[in-house]
Each structure stands twice: as C-alpha cells, then as structure tokens.
Amino acid sequence: MPAPEAPPGSGTAFEVDDELVRNVGVLVDEGQRGMVLNLVADLRPADLARIVAHLPLADARTLFDWIPSEQTADVLPELESALRGDLLDDLTSPEIAALLDQLETDDQADVLGDLAETDSAMADAVLPQLEDAADVRQLLTYGDETAGGLMSTEYVAVLETATVAEATEEVRRLAETLDDVYVVYTIDARGCFVGFVTLKRLLLAPSRTPLAKIAETDVVTVEADLDQEEVARIMERYDLIALPVVSANGHLLGRITIDDVVDVIREEAEEDLQRAVGITGDEEISSSIFAVSRGRLVWLLLGLGGAYISGLVIVGFEDALQVAPVLALFIPIVMAMAGNAGIQSSAIAVQGLASGDIWRSDLVRRIGKELGVALINGLVLSVALALIVVASGFGDDTSRLALTAGLALMVVIVLSTLVGATVPLALSRIGIDPALAMGPFITVSNDILGLTIFFAVATVLYL
C-alpha cells in the first residue's frame, strides 16, 4: 500500500519503521484506540505483525485486542510462534476458533499445531469448533516438516470430463474462499489426480471444450509424507508455483503454494547457518533466554570437551614447549588455519549435497579438486607464515623455525581441507545428515589433528 501521496513504486513507502512502532506504542499507552486503528488500518498483515513483534508485550496485547478480528486473523500466521502463543493466551477457545475460521486450512493447522505444544488443552478445545474441523484434523496428522504439513485443502478440482464452462462455474462457486487460484485440477471418476488446466487456458478455450482435451497431464506431484526440504527443492527446480499432493493410491489430498515453500527455504537456510555455527534447535528472535541458552550449549559443551583434548595434546608436548617456548606462538595459528580451512571445504560439501549439485558418488572428484585447492592455499599460507617468521627474526633459529612452521602448516591445511570435504560425503553415504559435520565438530577435530601434526613436525625438524 504505497500511500496515495507516495510516488508509485517507491520501495520504502510500505516500510514499517521504528518511528511508526514508537508512535503506535505511545498511542496505545495513552489509550488512543481510534488513532491507533487509523494508523494500522491499511497495513498489510506482515507489516502489522512486525509492529506487534516490536512492541512491548503489554502494548502488543492491547493492540491485538483493538484491531478488527479479520486483521487479527491475518496477522496470526505471520507471527513467531512464541509471541503468538503469548497473545492467544488472553483468548477463549470460541474466540480463537472464530479467528482461525478466517484463515486457509494450512494456516489453521500451523497455528493450532504450535498452540498444542504450549497449551494442548486449548488446542483440543478449539479444534472441534472450527468450520473445517475435519480437514484441519486431517492436516494435523501429517508431520510438521512434510508435504502434508505444508499443503492446504483449498483448491479447485473437477472431473476431467467436465467442460470449460463447468470448470469456470466451479471456480466461481469457490472464488470467495480461494484467494490464489492459478489452475484447476482434474481428477478421474475414482477421484485420482490426472492433471491441471491453467486459468489462462480456461480463459482462452471455447466454453464447451472438455478439460481432458486441454489439461496438462505431465505433472509433478508429491506424496504427503515427503520431507519439506525435498518439496522445496522440487518446486524450486521446476519453477512451480503450486504443487499437488496425492495419496499413495493417487487421490488428490491438497496443494502446496510457493509462498509457503519460500518460507521453508528461508527457514531451512537459517537453520543451516545456525547449525554451521553450532546452534541446535531453531533459535528465533522471540525465543526465551533459556531456549536460546539450551540451543547454544549443546555444541559449546561438546566443544569444551574437544578443546580439552586439544589442550592435552599441547600438554603432551610440554617438554618441547619448555625447550622451545617460541613454539607456543604457532598454537593459535595452527588451530585457526586447521579450523578455517576445514570448515570452508565442509560448508561447500554440505551446500552441494543439500542443493543436489554434489552427489555422493562425486567423492573422488571432490577430493581431487579440494586437494588442488588445499595445495595452492597451503603453499601461499606456508610461504606467508615463513616470511612472517623471517621478518620477525628469531636469531640463529630463524630459518629453521620458518621451515618448520611453513612445512607443518602446509600439512595441516591439506589434511584439514580434505577432512572437511570428505566427512560430509561420508556421513551422507551412511545416512547421517551431513550438516552435522559443518558445526564446531569439524573445527574441534581439526584442531586436535592440526596440533598433533604441528608438534610432531616441530619435534622432528626443530628440536
């Protein structure tokens, strides 16, 4: 909604900002209901949700109470689940049911599913009061992160023997409840999915044409239990805006729209990044301090254990350090380089496996390439380190120290790059999520490996 006075096409005209939130907050505190409703009347649901998310909880509750129920309903799916739970806390089950009735069934199921996690009694009370209770109950039986969990039951489906005119009538009948219709699905007499007719074809074809003559039947479909990442990959790969979901025997169960999948892609990407830095679970901005702490602690504790082993390696070479204390200078360098080189190559392997660009069978080809990269980078970094050592100057030992450090670093970088590149592929082969390799795990194990190599090389060459 660019305001009438804003230039059309201004990318910022619909930005919700600090100032708007502050104004709404102040007006809410002052009880200026009318002014607040005016301010937020034309906001899109996603923008109103952002305001709600940035207000103090008490203000958010008041605002939520003031806005018309249609707007409240539209905002619900846009909120993070923790905050949504807090806001729904104030409402009775008939009130929640009335709100949900204004949403599509997939959103109803999502909201209700989240609610069940914090207040299952309330969720149980709301469900039977919904208009589409049966559909929603069915949707709730599918796993949260599956095609069934993403699909809605709002779609247009007609017999393939129907005519264009009959299909158009069906679109008209459902037009009220269906916002985004792009295609009409066709089914056979047994109710099995056959194909689809785009609205463009429906619009252009003569009204007596049977749909079977103009339907597209070479259609990608998925089953309800397919993982949502796989769903996203399929819609992305084939540039689909809607994807029919069918049962094992071919009955049409629902459809997934691209907007829901875009959210999945974003969520999965955020999850990947979080896993790469060692956060488990799914940390949201509105997560409680304890939830955040728990999600971060798992890997920190494992990292603590691993680092203790690294420490034992160093202490194991205590004699070497007593003889040549300067070796301590290289401990952080070896750790940083082993960790970084390993996490770089592991991230690429994990990404490639996730996108389908790398196949498990590519192992040998990947190792060859990563070896090439590691040799180049190892050489550059080793020379750089040797030059730093020479420039710093360590008396008579300088050249021997430069040689030792450079050579050790070379070996460390090659090995840790290869470990980083191969572990994800190995994990994937034995059916373990390769992303696990990307977390602090690879850093910690490469630290241990790197320190051992460094001190071993130093013992042989330098002492």
Add this chain to the structure above:
Amino acid sequence: MPAPEAPPGSGTAFEVDDELVRNVGVLVDEGQRGMVLNLVADLRPADLARIVAHLPLADARTLFDWIPSEQTADVLPELESALRGDLLDDLTSPEIAALLDQLETDDQADVLGDLAETDSAMADAVLPQLEDAADVRQLLTYGDETAGGLMSTEYVAVLETATVAEATEEVRRLAETLDDVYVVYTIDARGCFVGFVTLKRLLLAPSRTPLAKIAETDVVTVEADLDQEEVARIMERYDLIALPVVSANGHLLGRITIDDVVDVIREEAEEDLQRAVGITGDEEISSSIFAVSRGRLVWLLLGLGGAYISGLVIVGFEDALQVAPVLALFIPIVMAMAGNAGIQSSAIAVQGLASGDIWRSDLVRRIGKELGVALINGLVLSVALALIVVASGFGDDTSRLALTAGLALMVVIVLSTLVGATVPLALSRIGIDPALAMGPFITVSNDILGLTIFFAVATVLYL
C-alpha cells in the same frame, strides 16, 4: 514427468541419478545418438542440466550438440555460469542468438551478461542478432543484483479503460510467448502503472466490464534499482508471485516472478553461509580450482595475521607458561569457547538484521538478552570446566586452578558473546554489511580478547 508405469505422486519418479548419468555417458562415448536422445527426450530442463553438469566436459559438449535446439535453450539458464561458458564456447554467434531467442528476456539477459564476463566480443556479437535486442539491451543496463536485473519484459498490460473482453484478447494474442500469466496489468493513458486484474477475476467478470472496476490498485511495486535481497524480502513478506517493476515516474518496466526470486533467496542464503565460514565471492561446484582458492584465501590470510597476534599474546605470557606449563592446557579451550560463543551470537544478529526481525534500534534489548544467555552458558561451561579440572587432579594446585580456569572462562564467554552480538548491529548502523562480522573476523578478534583475559586472570589468581 512420472513415467506412465510409475505410481503417480512418487517423489522419486523424476529423480536423475548416478545410473542415468553413467548410462548417458557410456552411450555418448559409443556415439549412440538415437538412444541418448530417447533417454533424455522427456526430461525437464532442470534435470537435463543436472545430467550435463555431472558428465565429463567432452561428453557434455557432445550431448549439448545432439539435443534439439529448443531443449538446449531451456537448459541454458539452469546451468552454472562457468559450465555454461564452456559449452557455449563451441557455438557461433548466430547459433547462440537462435538459442537465446527461445528464452524469456530476463534469461536472455542473464546468459548474455555471464557470457560478456568471459567473452565480451561474443556477447557483443550476439546481442544485435536477438529478436528482442532492444529489450535485452535495456535489461543489461540494470545491475545484476537489482530488481531490473531480475525482471523480464514479458507481461500483459492494457489500458485501464479496456474491457474484460479486450483484455482477454490481449492475453490470447500474447499467449504463445507468455508461459506464466497470473494477472493482467492496467496502465493509464500516460503509460503509468495503475494496478492489476487477476486471471480469476477476468474469467468470472462479464465481458463488457471495464478493468478499472475490477482492478486491484493497492499494489506493491518496486523500482528497477532496488537491491535483489530487498526484492526477495518484499515478495516473501507479502506472499507475492509476481511483482511489477516501475520507473521513477511510474511507468511499467517489467515484472519479477517468484521463481526467479526463489533462486535469489537460495543464492543469498548460500552466500551468507559461505561468508560465515570465510569464503568470499561465490563458490560454485563448477568454479575452477583457482577461483575457489582465491575465494577462500582472503580470510585465511587475514586469519593467519590475526592468529599471529594471538600467538604473540601467548608468547607475551611466556614467563607465566614457564612457571605453570599447565596453563597451556587452557589455550585451546579459551580459543574454542571465545570463538564459538561469539560466532553464535553474531550469526543470530546477522540473521535477524537480514530478515528484518532485528532493527538497528533493538541494540539495547539485544544486549540485555544476550547478556542473560551468556551468563547462563558461561556459568554452565565454567562449572563444567572446573569439574573437569578437579576430576583430572593437579595436586595441591587443583582447586586454585579450577577456580582460575572457571572464572576466566566465565569472563571470556560473556565478553565474546556480547562482542558477537553487538558488532553486526554496530556495523549495520554505520552502513557496513553486518555479515562481514560473522566471518572469521569475530573468531579471530575473540581469540585475541579471550587469550588476553585468560592469561591476565591467571596471572592475578594463579601465579
């Protein structure tokens, strides 16, 4: 294309796998053109592209040469740019132009833009031979990562005074060249963008209705120079499947479809992850060894410099290490914990800023929350470390060592968590990409900070 014998809805029926690639490879080597063409005839472009990407380059060239030009054209936008460049190398400029003519203008511009980077003479030769040379030339003037770079010039636009019947005729006229039409855009007499009519409304409205009566005019539009990340965020936030792009004075320039934006979201997510692990540029699976090496070396060299400083910190406390060599045990622990805690909180800050969930003004609130998390995690980890020390047993010094290590770790975790959380927000405030904070930068600076704190605490409490 689930094959006729495959159960409908099978998620694997359209999977391209190793075996298919091997078979194609063998048949290509044997010169079995007919059999190869049969095998790949029904493949979707994205699947054929994956086969091409997994074949040895020589086989890929042959396959590319064999398949019908329509299929070749459709595969082009699906390939990684490096591989596409290799394959186009064999063709003449009229051949390339003929292929591009079968694509939409945004894809033509993308392919040509990539080509210009490696072979600008060829790109210059191809451009004037295109049917839509003027449109493509215009599209090429927009930045690669802007709304203009994403949009295509294929859309249906009619005067708002036109009737439903006239608009339908215009859809019919363009139906051949436009695959995915969801809406008809309306413009005023000056050619300025006004709004849109969905095909659903066009289908259901009486044929004499003027579009102005049924058009949606509360429409989000963007200008051509808007960054693609912002475009993605807008389409995602408002659940759009197409987004009109307008000029500063309101003229309709093109439209962006959600499938292109899905690719942007994926790319940006991959880029974020790569930056988080210290890879600059955009490493693709088909990137050359030298390109990969260069992209990874930048941060490794910076990391080497930073780690050298960490090393100097340790050497600076050489006396302490000579007196109490056991302190070396804690060097990897301090480094791992400082690095991990910092990168966790910085990743959340960067993610929140990118998604718009965290605003720059949230600094104080964020610090408060991160402080809470850091205190809890610091306490748990410090106690864990103290217990490990006690369990390991270090003679008379055990309890003093446990206290020293625990206390130092507590301080290190709190400080490095806060550094990780605040640096991205600070960078964002002064207009620098906050994602820069997430790379090895935060790990390295926290290493230096952590080691200094640890040895300072140890000097005071333990020596």
